[in-house]
Amino acid sequence: MYNKGTIIPGLMLFVLFVTFPIWFNVFTTAGELPKPESPPGGEKHCIASAEYMRANHMQLLNEWRDNVLRDGNREILEIDGVKYPKGLQLACLKCHSRKEKFCDSCHTYAAVQPYCWDCHLTPKEAGSKEATH
Amino acid sequence: MKYAFSFVAVLALVIIAWLGSMIPGLQYLFGIAIPYLAIMIFLGGFIYRVVQWAKSPVPFSIPTTCGQGKSLDFIKQDKLDCPTRASEVAARMFLEIFAFRSLFRNTKSELHEGPKITYESSRWLWLAALLFHYSFLIIVIRHMRLFLNPVPQWLQFLGFLDGGAMLQVGAPLLYASSLGLLGGVVFLFGRRLVNRNVRYISLANDYFPLFLIFAIAVTGMLMRYFLRTNIDIVTIKELLVGLVTLHPVINAEIGSIFYIHVFLVSALLVYFPFSKLMHMGGVFMSPTRNMPNNSRAKRHINPWNDPTIKPHSYAGYEDEFREFMVDAGIPVEKELPPRKDEE
Amino acid sequence: MDKQRRKFLKIAGASVIAGIGAPAIIKLSGTSAHASGGRVVPAAGHAPAVAHGAHGEEAPKGVRLGMVIDMRKFADKPELLDGAISACIDAHNIPQYPDKKNEIKWLWKAPFESVFTDQSAYHSSKRITETDFAVLCNHCDDPPCVRACPTQATFKSPTTGIVAMDFHRCIGCRFCMAACPYGARSFNWQDPRPYIKKYNKNFPSRMKGVVEKCNFCAERLALGQEPACVESCKGTGAITFGDLNDAKSEVRAILDKEFTIQRKPTLGTKPSVFYIV
Amino acid sequence: MALAKLEQLSKSVVQGPSLATGAQPTKDWMDTPAIFKEGNFAYPAKQEKVEYLDSQDGIDFPNARIWSPDEDDWKLPENWQSIILKGLKERLDKFRSLKIFMDCCVRCGACADKCHFFLGTGDPKNMPVLRAELLRSVYRNDFTLAGKLFGKMAGGREMTVGVLKEWFMYSYQCTECRRCSVFCPYGIDTAEVTMMIRELLHLVGIGINWILEPASNSNRTGNHMGLQPHTFKDNVDFLAEDVEALTGVKINHSFNRKGAEVLFITPSADVFAEPGLYTAMGYLALFEQIGLDYTWSTYASEGGNFGLFTSNELMKKLNAKMYAEAKRLGVKYIIGGECGHMWRVVHQYMDTMNGPADFMEVPKSPITGTVFENAKSTKMIHISEFTADLIKHGKIKFDPSRNANVKATYHDSCNPARAMGLMDEPRYILDHVVPGWVEMPENTIREQTFCCGSGTGLNTDEIMELRMRAGLPRANAVKHVIDKHDVNMLSCVCAIDRATLTSLMDYWNPGCGVCGISELVGNALIMDNEKRAMGYGADGTESELPDGLRTMV
Amino acid sequence: MIEKTLKGKPAYWVWLAFLGMFMAVGAACYVRQYNFGLGMTGMSRNVSWGLYISQFTFLVGVAAGGVMLVLPYYIHNYKDFGRITILGEFLAIAAIVMCLLFIMADLGQPMRALNVVLHPSPHSMLFYDAIVLNGYLFLNILCGWVILTAEKKQVKPPKWIYFFVYLSIPFAVSIHTVTAMLYCGLPGRHFWLSAIIAPRFLASAFAAGPALIVIACLVLKRVAGFDAGRKAMNKLVTIIIYAALLNMFFVGLEFFVGYYSNIPGHKHALQYLFFGLEHHGHVYNNLVPFMWAFVILAFGAIATLATPAAKKNDFVLGLGCVALFVAFWLDKGIGFVLAGFVPNPLHEITEYVPTMNELGITIGVWATGFFVVTVLYKIAIGVEHEVEEC
Structure with a gap:
């Protein structure tokens, strides 16, 4: 083999780059699997199955958003006797009242930064300015 | 019909993964075993190919000089196109690899009546190639968020730049790089069909990677935006982090589209070292680009130089022509033997 | 059921969802003209309302929510308007900036000469010149802002006639x-949250960089409530809210009875907010 | 075959159905055989020349025989396939460039319309990528996993006589000019591929006479022309006399003189054929004026090296004479004349093959004292470097008006431009020796220069139409400046160019001459004690002869 | 041809670096604005458009001005514009790039800009503006590039390109007409609600655009050895004078309508611009000096350009054109947009003063425009030189 001096370091760099995730996870304290907190209020049912919500909640919220804002379709869903007005703040956060322990746990894990929170208030935020008045 | 064959081949891969992933138990094959195998073949194959290349020496210094070389003080050297120092070579290689500088020079020739031949700059290929490769790179890096836990800050920022900063479209957000990759692949494929010259030289193994990468991009986008049944990013990341920490687990049902995507990527990884895709490694090792043009100033060594090859010797030459040389007054090493009649 | 709903049902499994569609009622104060079902139903079956002669409008179609503001009541009790404004601010998480530059206003006060720039205030009574008028989005029947919007982020709701904003778009x-032409719109020049005094947890705030304005409390209407300002003036008759296209509605009754004016009627925007001066 | 009339060829190039003019071939290239007709191939090497070369130490030219490309049976040795495959294997192991170039091509097509052969003939296999594919298809079939598994689907193809014939046809329709390499994103150099194919063909006794005969001449007599020492000397002497007749200055030159400071080597064409002669006269005048202590050699009387077009071993053997002679004569360094492929060999191969030349000194101009650091290992400098340095230091004086009847343009010869980086030195000289000169369009000069169309031993008359077609891009660029600026002289620094461009100009641009830079130097040079020959112009007034060095012959 | 931008004299690089510095400042300012919001600017609830949109409006005119070369050259076969038509087309490209950058800078949610395409709104003038601006940009790039390429190859341009050349003429008119329609279709903004806006925009565009081209030619003559020819210059000056006079005439008409009809709404903005507007005892007159400078400079420039000296003396010619360009910039690039917001719909007055950050972005965009035009002109002049020399 010729030009070992450049080719071997080059190959090593390449292998390091490709295997970056392996040694990254070796040298960092790998984070835990996210455990989204169940609703503190003990609610057991959501508007759809957990599997469905995990995969599709963002699209459902988008759909709701258009329903509510654009189509004026603000029907309140009633499922198993529980009423759910369409809306992130109105429906989801009522049960999942701790965004930090619910939404964020997975979003952080998967490095997703939804811009929902630019407008929508978490119960914690909402609470922060309730007491002052 | 070379592209039809490649298309069918990719389609077959999709169907294999689709059907396979639906057979209970085979998820482990498609989600764990094949990816492991693929990455090992990729790395092993890549190293093997590079080492194979490296086993052959570069016997001669053959840089393509694309500018004025270093000579006299008052002649300005083109340090990028005719480098003499290692740093200049590095700069040339950097621009070659990261800016596709040679392709930037591309021209298009036309024959006109006369005859008259004209040349115009033609940079669509350069642009599309940049778009394609950089989109691909960004996509690969971006996927690291699914392998790294915790996700480093810079990676999150990249995701933000790619997904949110440019276009806030849809949920989940549309990535600019997805569009870039698709656009690039479609252009490169269209070019193979439309450009006469390229169409004629294209082989099935030129179409295959294009279809494969197209299929990878499309399945990825389908999975992200449309076919979300059983696509829970947490489960998927759990599997992928498991893969890189060598404790792979599949804890929940994952949609077929994921297995198809992963299988296609595995196919690409396996295909890579044994195909023209190795240009990724080869571009670093092309002797016409990575050598300094200093062969008169510094002797380049050829390991198999054969010292036994000697010139037709001067002695032999003089022996043959000595008489004429002496007659013509050309100095000789050995004088002519005294002529017989003079004896 | 609309298509998306059906899709949703299909995905989630019909068994999970039961008894939908019950209680979303828009109950407009005093009337129940269209208070059934899950949405605001066009006032079908009503005889075409008498054209609001003075303003020469076309024969109405569908629902057109509107408002009559009786300034006489506010003149008598100025704190009533303050209450309405603060109800609006509380309901919608409207930030309160110290400087005029950044102001976000949905419902606010302004003098007669500012509100009715086409009317002369020359030698008007003190009651006119010294009373603060309530100003808000006119929810025009032919809104110039909707015409101007390049993304349909502001649009006229086909079901209520409300000129609405989609902040996401x-x-x-x-x-x-x-x-x-009414100066009814405000822009979020910066992140409003630090300037929101009190949060309504059932309503979002806005992000920087979007326009906002009065939405006739569409979110409250959906729950069968009245707009916040209307509710805060309840019983005084200062603000009457209802369907302008419904001949039997309370607003129409007032409009039939009283002399009302609109802001800048010459511009042809057909405002849905009427004032009794 | 008679050469087509200009009008016919002009039409054919632009309108003839070819890939370059927009006709898409219906048949796949793998299914299109090479068909040889009189006129589209160079004659095969004479048996005795091949046998002579085979008899020399260190080089192999087996399978000498009488054969002809236009016959079906090429009389190949029995085991020709295994010879070729073994040869390919050997070369893959010896040349990393070959491996890389076989593996990395993505067939992007950037090279396609860069080749002068493709532009002139429109033959798809003259696209550099496809020319390389001729070899690559065999490589893939026999040396790669994908090819072994998938064969034709992976672009592989078996080594057949048909393939061999294609190799012969298209490796001799490539002048190894490297223009494609400039544009290739991986720097794939078709010249390297062509060299390998030609080497492989020689293994089975396939070569052309126009290369092997000069090569064998060069080996035996020292130069391509086969000039024996006394003839060579006589020719130079004649040129010296001509210079004296023109300038009135006696030229002092010597041959095989031991102890000279400098050995001067130039392509033998310069002392033998027009218009190279005038360039040689330019050297003589220049060296005389500056009083250079130099000698010619009859043993190393050839700068050119047809081994470059044949095989590595032959190249090395022929080239070795230069250092051998320098050592024998005990010179301090070597100056090389104007030549293209000679300089590719000197610049990129000589030191590696036959160095180190530690018996010489780093070249240092005795006139200006400039040390040529760029040649400190090879110890050989280009006449243009040497002359430019003299001009820069004001050591020679010119009267550019002596070149008043010359309106020049400059042709970058492929090898100095793309394998050496010699571009601005000749231009610098031109700036000083002619009253004015112009550049050809920018896509046809410097690193993008077009080949004369007849390099690498293809300047043989039996393929004249092919040469004229291949030279068209160059000729066309010259025509552009002729039309626009009344150019009448195409200057260059290459002996093959001086020969081939003359034919090319006579065909495409009659009236345009070809010259070496040193000819223009000699013309304009003001010599000490000179007494220029005078003549009478059309108006009867006496003046210096307008044609300079050319007048006398 | 892009490669021509990579080789140049030191002065070229120094100039580009100089511009690059401002571009960097602009970019830094933009990052601040992006993070904080448009509150970084001097804009307010009452003056909701400021420097960005007014620069945009003016630059649309500069872009449209290029048609004053295209039209005579391609339709009337006026050969003297042969050498400079490409300059007009390339100037248009740079101007539109600046327009688009200013619009992006002005958006509250720039990352949603694609919504204009995703949710097309045929009733919005901004939608049409997006179409015609991008269309005109595309047409100029296409026509400029194809024709310059043909020139470089020294062959006739392909015939199909003339379709696009002719198409670019109505597009040039439409970019400025549609931009005028952004304003003149709004009820309740009296100053803008005038049918003369579009013609006035076009008139000022056809003066300011060519004036900039004349300036560019004079600069190129000094730094790049490119001579556009006196005849072409003089023809351009004639066009400029007529267009400038028309613009001044239209401005005068606005005064007539406002003051003769004596309708307050029609007078307010003019009053505010030229004399100061009194409201609740305070006189608002921020823009008065600018507007008088506009009037003086405009008439001064017209007079200067009309003198015989302008036909002979480059300095006088340049002075006249610079004065005219500045004058119309003051008019359209400052006064027109800002005055539309005074008084506001509630007849209150808020004055607008740009912030430093806003100025930084504005200068950055202008520098980008100059950068683009420099680079494009480098290509065009390079090709012209190449064609002449070899």
Whole structure:
């Protein structure tokens, strides 16, 4: 083999780059699997199955958003006797009242930064300015 | 019909993964075993190919000089196109690899009546190639968020730049790089069909990677935006982090589209070292680009130089022509033997 | 059921969802003209309402929510308007900036000469010149802001006639602000949250870079409540809210009875807010 | 075959159905055989020349025989396939460039319309990528996993006589000019591929006479022309006399003189054929004026090296004479004349093959004292470097008006431009020796220069139409400046160019001459004690002869 | 041809670096604005468009001005414009790039800009503006590039390109007409609600655009050895004078309508611009000096350009054109947009003063425009030189 001096370091760099995730996870304290907190209020049912919500909640919220804002379709869903007005703040956060322990746990894990929170208030935020008045 | 064959081949891969992933138990094959195998073949194959290349020496210094070389003080050297120092070579290689500088020079020739031949700059290929490769790179890096836990800050920022900063479209957000990759692949494929010259030289193994990468991009986008049944990013990341920490687990049902995507990527990884895709490694090792043009100033060594090859010797030459040389007054090493009649 | 709902049902499994569609009622105060079902139903079956002669409008179609503001009541009790404004602010998480530059206003006060720039205040009574008028989006029947918007982020709701904003789609070009002849629109020049005094946890705030304005409390209407300002003036008759296209509605009854004026009627925007001066 | 009339060829190039003019071939290239007709191939090497070369130490030219490309049976040795495959294997192991170039091509097509052969003939296999594919298809079939598994689907193809014939046809329709390499994103150099194919063909006794005969001449007599020492000397002497007749200055030159400071080597064409002669006269005048202590050699009387077009071993053997002679004569360094492929060999191969030349000194101009650091290992400098340095230091004086009847343009010869980086030195000289000169269009000069169309031993008359077609891009660029600026002289620094461009100009641009830079130097040079020959112009007034060095012959 | 931008004299690089510095400042300012919001600017609830949109409006005119070369050259076969038509087309490209950058800078949610395409709104003038601006940009790039390429190859341009050349003429008119329609279709903004806006925009565009081209030619003559020819210059000056006079005439008409009709709404903005507007005892007159400078410079420039000296003396010619360009910039690039917001719909007055950050972005965009035009002109001049020399 010729030009070992450049080719071997080059190959090593390449292998390091490709295997970056392996040694990254070796040298960092790998984070835990996210455990989204169940609703503190003990609610057991959501508007759809957990599997469905995990995969599709963002699209459902988008759909709701258009329903509510654009189509004026603000029907309140009633499922198993529980009423759910369409809306992130109105429906989801009522049960999942701790965004930090619910939404964020997975979003952080998967490095997703939804811009929902630019407008929508978490119960914690909402609470922060309730007491002052 | 070379592209039809490649298309069918990719389609077959999709169907294999689709059907396979639906057979209970085979998820482990498609989600764990094949990816492991693929990455090992990729790395092993890549190293093997590079080492194979490296086993052959570069016997001669053959840089393509694309500018004025270093000579006299008052002649300005083109340090990028005719480098003499290692740093200049590095700069040339950097621009070659990261800016596709040679392709930037591309021209298009036309024959006109006369005859008259004209040349115009033609940079669509350069642009599309940049778009394609950089989109691909960004996509690969971006996927690291699914392998790294915790996700480093810079990676999150990249995701933000790619997904949110440019276009806030849809949920989940549309990535600019997805569009870039698709656009690039479609252009490169269209070019193979439309450009006469390229169409004629294209082989099935030129179409295959294009279809494969197209299929990878499309399945990825389908999975992200449309076919979300059983696509829970947490489960998927759990599997992928498991893969890189060598404790792979599949804890929940994952949609077929994921297995198809992963299988296609595995196919690409396996295909890579044994195909023209190795240009990724080869571009670093092309002797016409990575050598300094200093062969008169510094002797380049050829390991198999054969010292036994000697010139037709001067002695032999003089022996043959000595008489004429002496007659013509050309100095000789050995004088002519005294002529017989003079004896 | 609309298509998306059906899709949703299909995905989630019908068994999970039961008894939908019950209680979303828009109950407009005093009337129940269209208070059934899950949505605001056009006032079908009613005889075409008498054209609001003075303003020469076309024969109405569908619902057109509107408002009559009786300034006489506010003149008598100025704190009533303050209450309405603060109810509005509380309901919608409207930030309160110290400087005029950044102001976000949905419902606010302004003098007669500012509100009715086409009317002369020359030698008007003190009651006119010294009373603060309530100003808000006119929810025009032919809104220039909707015409101007390049993304349909502001649009006229086909079911209620409300000129609504979709904050998610607004690109912040502020064309609507230039187009609105009533100065009813505000822009979020910065993140409003630090300036929101009190949060209504059932309503979002806005992000920087989008335009906002009065929405006739569409979110409250959906729950069968009255707009916040209307509710805060309840019983005084200062603000009457209802369907302008419904001949039997309370607003129409007042409009039939009283002399009302609209802001800048010459511009042809057909405001849905009427004032009794 | 008679050469087509200009009008016919002009039409054919632009309108003839070819890939370059927009006709898409219906048949796949793998299914299109090479068909040989009189006129589209160079004659095969004479048996005795091949046998002579085979008899020399260190080089192999087996399978000498009488054969002809236009016959079906090429009389190949029995085991020709295994010879070729073994040869390919050997070369893959010896040349990393070959491996890389076989593996990395993505067939992007950037090279396609860069080749002068493709532009002139429109033959798809003259696209550099496809020319390389001729070899690559065999490589893939026999040396790669994908090819072994998938064969034709992976672009592989078996080594057949048909393939061999294609190799012969298209490796001799490539002048190894490297223009494609400039544009290739991986720097794939078709010249390297062509060299390998030609080497492989020689293994089975396939070569052309126009290369092997000069090569064998060069080996035996020292130069391509086969000039024996006394003839060579006589020719130079004649040129010296001509210079004296023109300038009135006696030229002092010597041959095989031991102890000279400098050995001067130039392509033998310069002392033998027009218009190279005038360039040689330019050297003589220049060296005389500056009083250079130099000698010619009859043993190393050839700068050119047809081994470059044949095989590595032959190249090395022929080239070795230069250092051998320098050592024998005990010179301090070597100056090389104007030549293209000679300089590719000197610049990129000589030191590696036959160095180190530690018996010489780093070249240092005795006139200006400039040390040529760029040649400190090879110890050989280009006449243009040497002359430019003299001009820069004001050591020679010119009267550019002596070149008043010359309106020049400059042709970058492929090898100095793309394998050496010699571009601005000749231009610098031109700036000083002619009253004015112009550049050809920018896509046809410097690193993008077009080949004369007849390099690498293809300047043989039996393929004249092919040469004229291949030279068209160059000729066309010259025509552009002729039309626009009344150019009448195409200057260059290459002996093959001086020969081939003359034919090319006579065909495409009659009236345009070809010259070496040193000819223009000699013309304009003001010599000490000179007494220029005078003549009478059309108006009867006496003046210096307008044609300079050319007048006398 | 892009490669021509990579080789140049030191002065070229120094100039580009100089511009690059401002571009960097602009970019830094933009990052601040992006993070904080448009509150970084001097704009307010009442003056909701400021420097960005007014620069945009003016630059649309500069872009449209290029048609004053295209039209005579391609339709009337006026050969003297042969050498400079490409300059007009390339100037248009740079101007539109600046327009688009200013619009992006002005958006509250720039990352949603694509919504204009995703949710097309045929009733919005901004939608049409997006179409015609991008269309005109595309047409100029296409036509400029194809024709310059043909020139470089020294062959006739392909015939199909003339379709696009002719198409670019109505597009040039439409970019400025549609931009005028952004304003003149808004009820309740009296100053803008005038049918003369579009013609006035076009008139000022056809003066300011060519004036900039004349300036560019004079600069190129000094730094790049490119001579556009006196005849072409003089023809351009004639066009400029007529267009400038028309613009001044239209401005005068606005005064007539406002003051003769004596309708307050029609007078307010003019009053505010030229004399100061009194409201609740305070006189608002921020823009008065600018507007008088506009009037003086405009008439001064017209007079200067009309003198015989302008036909002979480059300095006088340049002075006249610079004065005219500045004058119309003051008019359209400052006064027109800002005055539309005074008084506001509630007849209150808020004055607008740009912030430093806003100025930084504005200068950055202008520098980008100059950068683009420099680079494009480098290509065009390079090709012209190449064609002449070899």
